[in-house]
Amino acid sequence: MQNNMQKNRQTSTRELSTAEAMRYNRQIMIPGFDLDKQEILLSARVLIVGAGGLGCSAAQFLCAAGTGHISVMDDDTVEITNLQRQILHFEKDVGLRKACSAKDTLKSINSGVSVDAIIERASEDNLPELIESHDIVLDCSDNLDTRNLLNRLCYEHGTSLVSGAAIRMEGQIFCVIPEKRSACYACISRFFGELNLSCVESGIMSPVVGIVGASQALEAIKILCDFGKPAINQLQVFDAMQSHWQNFNVNAQDDCAVCSSF
Numbered sequence: 001m002q003n004n005m006q007k008n009r010q011t012s013t014r015e016l017s018t019a020e021a022m023r024y025n026r027q028i029m030i031p032g033f034d035l036d037k038q039e040i041l042l043s044a045r046v047l048i049v050g051a052g053g054l055g056c057s058a059a060q061f062l063c064a065a066g067t068g069h070i071s072v073m074d075d076d077t078v079e080i081t082n083l084q085r086q087i088l089h090f091e092k093d094v095g096l097r098k099a100c101s102a103k104d105t106l107k108s109i110n111s112g113v114s115v116d117a118i119i120e121r122a123s124e125d126n127l128p129e130l131i132e133s134h135d136i137v138l139d140c141s142d143n144l145d146t147r148n149l150l151n152r153l154c155y156e157h158g159t160s161l162v163s164g165a166a167i168r169m170e171g172q173i174f175c176v177i178p179e180k181r182s183a184c185y186a187c188i189s190r191f192f193g194e195l196n197l198s199c200v201e202s203g204i205m206s207p208v209v210g211i212v213g214a215s216q217a218l219e220a221i222k223i224l225c226d227f228g229k230p231a232i233n234q235l236q237v238f239d240a241m242q243s244h245w246q247n248f249n250v251n252a253q254d255d256c257a258v259c260s261s262f
Contacts, residue, residue: 016039027066032227038066047073048062054164054213055072055138063106063113069116073130074119085209123149128157136161139162148185151258161176162220233251
């Protein structure tokens with residue numbers, strides 16, 4: 001197994017122009033964020049796997065916040081049933097590839113952000129190179145197999161991961177930071193069994209994916225910019241029926257098939 005925990009990432013940052021400093025002024029004025037953090041964000045490369053409800057929400061906030069490069073990976077097409085919650089797609093986009101539709105909307109939000117549309121299904125073959133070329137991955141997929149695959153490959157490549165999921169009136173977020181030897185998603189998914197619900201069978205309330213996706217974007221910015229306290233070694237669970245978040249401490253499992261090897 002590859003051990004690339006101390007991965008050498010691009011450390012140079014691009015200086016903000018006067019127009020960019022004005023555009024992102026409301027972030028720059030936050031105590032502790034300032035110009036330096038904004039320049040780090042402007043130089044960051046983010047891979048978003050899934051252009052559904054979670055991915056659409058996370059991508060729009062990362063784009064608006066000034067994340068320099070966003071890659072959106074999805075091989076699906078826009079359907080009428082997606083429009084209830086997947087807010088980067090519009091009625092005119094039905095039948096188009098989700099990655100392309102998302103790219104068009106993101107460029108209309110912020111033309112200064114570089115956006116790639118990757119029209120492929122996430123797999124063992126295509127993910128390693130993509131993960132290696134990005135600073136962080138947002139797992140906005142809709143199935144357990146893909147979440148586990150992303151978790152394993154991100155840990156092997158030393159790339160941080162923010163995993164999200166939402167169904168019915170429930171959501172969850174889990175952050176993995178290999179460089180800090182954090183617990184990984186496999187430490188909790190091993191207890192999920194074969195349960196793999198989807199929105200098709202179970203339904204989903206539109207704002208729930210917005211809340212979870214926006215929270216993924218926030219955690220990604222905190223990790224990228226070393227700002228605040230990212231929620232590592234914690235499973236964050238959102239109960240939309242009660243409008244309540246709960247945090248559960250997660251310890252790295254000694255016999256975990258992924259993170260125990262590092």
